[in-house]
Amino acid sequence: MFEYFPTGPYTWNLSVVATLNSGGLVDEVDRACRPIKDAADAGEDAGTPDFLRAWTALTDQLVGQAQAEEKAAHLRTAGQLYFRASNYLAQAERMLASSDPNRIPTYQRLLELAQRAFALHSPRVSRVEIPYEGTTLPAYLSQAPAADDGPVPVIVLVNGLDSTKEHMYSSNHWVELAARGISCLMLDQPGTGEALRLQGLTARIDTEAWAGAAVDWLETRDDVDTARIGIVGWSLGGYYAPRAAAHEKRFALCVAWGANHDWGAVQRRRKEREGERPVSHYWEHVLWVWGHTDLEEFLDFADDVHLDGVVENITVPFLIAHGEGDRQIPLEYAHRSYEQAVNSAKRELRVFTPEEGATEHIGLDHLPHVSTFIADWVADTFAELGRSRPAATSA
Numbered sequence: 294m295f296e297y298f299p300t301g302p303y304t305w306n307l308s309v310v311a312t313l314n315s316g317g318l319v320d321e322v323d324r325a326c327r328p329i330k331d332a333a334d335a336g337e338d339a340g341t342p343d344f345l346r347a348w349t350a351l352t353d354q355l356v357g358q359a360q361a362e363e364k365a366a367h368l369r370t371a372g373q374l375y376f377r378a379s380n381y382l383a384q385a386e387r388m389l390a391s392s393d394p395n396r397i398p399t400y401q402r403l404l405e406l407a408q409r410a411f412a413l414h415s416p417r418v419s420r421v422e423i424p425y426e427g428t429t430l431p432a433y434l435s436q437a438p439a440a441d442d443g444p445v446p447v448i449v450l451v452n453g454l455d456s457t458k459e460h461m462y463s464s465n466h467w468v469e470l471a472a473r474g475i476s477c478l479m480l481d482q483p484g485t486g487e488a489l490r491l492q493g494l495t496a497r498i499d500t501e502a503w504a505g506a507a508v509d510w511l512e513t514r515d516d517v518d519t520a521r522i523g524i525v526g527w528s529l530g531g532y533y534a535p536r537a538a539a540h541e542k543r544f545a546l547c548v549a550w551g552a553n554h555d556w557g558a559v560q561r562r563r564k565e566r567e568g569e570r571p572v573s574h575y576w577e578h579v580l581w582v583w584g585h586t587d588l589e590e591f592l593d594f595a596d597d598v599h600l601d602g603v604v605e606n607i608t609v610p611f612l613i614a615h616g617e618g619d620r621q622i623p624l625e626y627a628h629r630s631y632e633q634a635v636n637s638a639k640r641e642l643r644v645f646t647p648e649e650g651a652t653e654h655i656g657l658d659h660l661p662h663v664s665t666f667i668a669d670w671v672a673d674t675f676a677e678l679g680r681s682r683p684a685a686t687s688a
Contacts (some may be wrong), residue, residue, distance in 0.1 A: 301333030348385035372414030453528025456487035495584030504537035552627035
């Protein structure tokens with residue numbers, strides 16, 4: 294993995310790589326990071342205020358440029374600037390402690406930037422609300438151009454422990470799906486993104502509850518092929534999505550973008566300082582996501598966040614994509630998910646190697662490579678499912 298901070302923390306280097314592989318520009322990222330190289334050596338937690346200030350300054354610069362381009366009626370240029378600004382601010386916000394007073398204001402600004410990017414850069418992406426247990430789950434819907442001609446397949450794209458729907462938007466995975474005739478619902482499920490930050494909805498083990506709500510909503514839309522709704526989850530979503538597909542039988546396929554087969558065991562390892570952690574202020578973040586206050590009690594609770602006895606219930610096509618050198622989630626978990634998914638109609642394990650790149654966590658070191666592989670697999674599988682339908686008969 295490219296490491297901008299050679300002696301700095303893994304979390305900072307992961308953020309830089311994720312930003313660059315989600316449309317960030319080398320020059321802009323370098324200008325943000327160069328002043329904080331020394332701060333990186335202070336440790337992943339201590340340096341996060343410096344990280345926020347540096348990346349906010351870059352965001353401010355791009356927003357100023359975007360506003361000037363809007364006034365000049367250069368709307369495409371302005372949209373590109375807003376898109377990159379939202380990418381940079383999303384990574385800076387991700388690094389903050391949940392208790393940091395800057396966290397919520399920064400996220401609220403990120404929501405505003407995303408809306409400006411939709412209007413000028415991505416007009417087929419829109420904000421939607423999914424009814425869920427007396428409230429709603431916020432999401433972004435990318436409607437594929439093919440939907441103009443009739444119902445199309447849809448992927449429900451699911452967050453991990455520390456990502457948001459804004460990270461999914463920056464990743465451009467929805468673009469790859471749209472080019473293949475597939476719409477994408479980028480969801481802030483409980484425990485992530487806006488659902489956590491502004492609504493206080495914490496994560497839950499029985500992910501089929503909120504995943505089923507997403508399917509309910511999609512089934513009301515005329516532009517959705519309701520027989521071909523799939524779920525893809527990255528990072529901790531590699532637990533969330535398979536769990537949902539095992540119990541919510543309306544999903545037509547499932548992808549674990551990072552095989553988080555036994556997340557509870559990973560927490561035990563992290564407490565012993567084994568393996569890397571995805572985000573600064575780690576334990577504060579984890580307790581916030583799951584709605585706990587006591588670490589030891591949480592670790593006992595987290596022991597139940599696993600897929601043993603679960604993936605056996607997946608009957609639809611199931612792809613497990615994992616990096617050979619993932620420093621967060623052991624490769625052995627990818628093999629375990631594959632070995633246990635014996636009832637899947639089509640199971641596949643794809644391990645990305647150092648020689649090709651994408652060997653780090655969820656392939657962040659070569660994100661487009663993994664993204665296009667998954668998009669192709671999804672498109673091929675949806676096509677196979679479409680061909681397997683019984684032919685319509687005429688009276």
